[in-house]
Amino acid sequence: MPAVRTCRYPNCHNLVTIDHYYCEQHRALEADYLKSRMKYHGTHKRGYSRHYNAINRHANKIKDAQEKFYHSKQWQELRRVVLDKQHYLCQYCLSEGRVKPAKIVDHCVPITFDPSKADDADNLDVICPECHYKKDKFESVYYGSSDGVGRNDVDPITEVKLVDYYMNHLDQIPKA
Structure with a gap:
């Protein structure tokens, strides 16, 4: 059986296969939804993560040790x-x-x-x-x-x- 999810349309509980977001009844909305998702695609590049890690996550030895402990x-x-x-x-x-x-x-x-x-x-x-x-x-x-x-x-x-x-x-x- 293929993986399924519920339709994204409000109060619609129809199931759709995982490669779609809307059921047959609301399929016309899918193109706009995918277009809106692409607007945010790739906004956080690798440089963003590297900068975040250097400034916030590993700002000093204490923070670095905490990070290692919380992932142990x-x-x-x-x-x-x-x-x-x-x-x-x-x-x-x-x-x-x-x-x-x-x-x-x-x-x-x-x-x-x-x-x-x-x-x-x-x-x-x-x-x-x-x-x-x-x-x-x-x-x-x-x-x-x-x-x-x-x-x-x-x-x-x-x-x-x-x-x-x-x-x-x-x-x-x-x-x-």
């Missing part, structure tokens, strides 16, 4: 264990009494602050994208910069409920 088999296995243990639910939303599914695994104490806790399962929590954004802001204020240069001399906070409180009340974060 050790991290992939650890991440899967934490997701299964915490049932794919955001721990920060749970601390407020909300149930929200999530797939991001985040270090409670950032590894730029304490690299020894990089592979510690007790330092990992499942977090949703909204909470992750707020937690990144909290970490930059409390722990300092993520490159390790402007690091604050503070005690690490490991309690999810307290981190959740501070990430929602940035003005009440204790100063170093």
Whole structure:
């Protein structure tokens, strides 16, 4: 049986073979769709990726080491264990009494602050994208910069409920 997908026309649930995007009824729209896709084809050339890697991904030795760690088999296995243990639910939303599914695994104490806790399962929590954004802001204020240069001399906070409180009340974060 050939591979199939649903028609791209809104609310049309007809199946089409993978080499087409629209069913027989809406096939007239396919040429315009393919033309619009070609507008973005090849916009990111190889030079773009090389520039991105040099400036953002491998900006310094700390970022380079993080990149290698997050692509290792050790991290992939650890991440899967934490997701299964915490049932794919955001721990920060749970601390407020909300149930929200999530797939991001985040270090409670950032590894730029304490690299020894990089592979510690007790330092990992499942977090949703909204909470992750707020937690990144909290970490930059409390722990300092993520490159390790402007690091604050503070005690690490490991309690999810307290981190959740501070990430929602940035003005009440204790100063170093």
